[in-house]
Amino acid sequence: MAKKQQVQNKKEVATVGKTPVDATKKNTLKSELATTTGKKNGIWLQIVLLATIALVIWVTWQDSLENKFTNWDDLGYVLNNPLIKDPTNEGFKRLFWLDSHVMGNYHPLTIVTYWLEYGKHGLEPYIYHLDSVLYHIVTTITAYIFIKTLTRSTMAAFIASLLFAIHPLRTESVTWIAGRKDILYSMFYLLACTTHLLYIRKGNQKAVWYAATIILFGLSLMCKSVGVTLPVVLLVVDYYERRDLKIGLILEKLPLFALALLFGYFSTLAQKQVGALGTLDVHFSWFEKIAIACYSLTTYTWKLLLPVGLTNFYPYPVKVNDALPSAFYLYILLIGGIFFAIWKWGRGNRGLILGISFFVLNLLLLLQ
Numbered sequence: 001m002a003k004k005q006q007v008q009n010k011k012e013v014a015t016v017g018k019t020p021v022d023a024t025k026k027n028t029l030k031s032e033l034a035t036t037t038g039k040k041n042g043i044w045l046q047i048v049l050l051a052t053i054a055l056v057i058w059v060t061w062q063d064s065l066e067n068k069f070t071n072w073d074d075l076g077y078v079l080n081n082p083l084i085k086d087p088t089n090e091g092f093k094r095l096f097w098l099d100s101h102v103m104g105n106y107h108p109l110t111i112v113t114y115w116l117e118y119g120k121h122g123l124e125p126y127i128y129h130l131d132s133v134l135y136h137i138v139t140t141i142t143a144y145i146f147i148k149t150l151t152r153s154t155m156a157a158f159i160a161s162l163l164f165a166i167h168p169l170r171t172e173s174v175t176w177i178a179g180r181k182d183i184l185y186s187m188f189y190l191l192a193c194t195t196h197l198l199y200i201r202k203g204n205q206k207a208v209w210y211a212a213t214i215i216l217f218g219l220s221l222m223c224k225s226v227g228v229t230l231p232v233v234l235l236v237v238d239y240y241e242r243r244d245l246k247i248g249l250i251l252e253k254l255p256l257f258a259l260a261l262l263f264g265y266f267s268t269l270a271q272k273q274v275g276a277l278g279t280l281d282v283h284f285s286w287f288e289k290i291a292i293a294c295y296s297l298t299t300y301t302w303k304l305l306l307p308v309g310l311t312n313f314y315p316y317p318v319k320v321n322d323a324l325p326s327a328f329y330l331y332i333l334l335i336g337g338i339f340f341a342i343w344k345w346g347r348g349n350r351g352l353i354l355g356i357s358f359f360v361l362n363l364l365l366l367l368q
Contacts, residue, residue, distance in 0.1 A: 064175040073178035101270035109222035168307040188220035228260035293367035294331035
């Protein structure tokens with residue numbers, strides 16, 4: 001009985017020694033350990049997913065490394081381009097001069113990549129194709145980062161970026177050396193979208209994210225001027241983030257609109273100098289242009305969903321008796337009906353509005 005009493009006394013002493021504070025500390029340590037473990041697992045998951053994307057891209061597009069130069073724009077961009085063949089510092093600076101456009105396009109940062117490749121490897125097509133695949137991997141990763149930041153969904157980001165990585169409509173941009181400008185401008189464009197989201201959501205360092213958005217937008221424009229749509233796209237992102245459309249929202253975009261106008265002017269100037277404006281043999285009225293734009297938008301959408309019958313050249317429709325075939329005007333009704341349906345039944349869905357707006361706005365300059 002004495003021994004049992006001693007054991008009971010020890011248990012009571014041990015129990016008395018444990019205070020509520022000790023229990024709280026223990027629970028806190030467990031919580032912190034679980035959080036740390038969760039973060040580490042999350043980081044490893046991101047690494048695995050991004051590695052998977054990179055591997056899928058490599059497997060999908062590695063055959064393009066055997067390609068040669070084409071007799072299309074590769075001639076102007078690389079083979080017969082004197083700008084990339086001057087290895088001096090002066091030659092590098094000249095890439096950014098306004099009169100240093102290539103085939104009617106002012107995109108100096110894209111030309112810089114060719115300048116670097118030619119300086120180290122000459123006209124070895126394997127290197128140019130290899131770099132295009134690597135740039136595509138980087139751009140797809142930026143797409144993943146943007147979508148994950150936007151939606152906060154790892155799975156949505158993974159699926160969307162994987163489709164972006166291997167979709168047949170990416171063939172021209174990845175496998176055609178002269179098509180690299182699409183990859184490069186998209187990379188900086190998506191990064192600018194991401195930094196804008198961080199600017200909205202982060203309470204601190206707003207100035208840093210704001211400046212980063214402007215810089216990345218400028219880099220995107222120096223790769224391809226079609227990136228001018230970004231300021232409008234960011235307004236739609238603001239709508240998705242439930243920011244009220246006030247004057248302050250417009251004012252913060254003024255530097256971006258100024259850059260868009262500036263590079264739009266540069267692009268127009270470059271095209272004028274090579275006579276690329278107004279060179280169609282057939283004249284189309286404004287109403288016919290609307291019909292063609294609606295047809296093009298329908299075609300892009302259809303080929304996005306079912307990428308069959310792809311080609312490297314889509315000619316303008318042939319007029320019959322100086323008139324556009326009547327079937328083209330049906331596409332105005334089709335697109336108008338779709339937009340009306342979206343406005344009627346889908347305007348409350350901010351994700352739907354953002355997705356459709358992002359798609360359409362980035363096609364606007366390509367519909368003619």
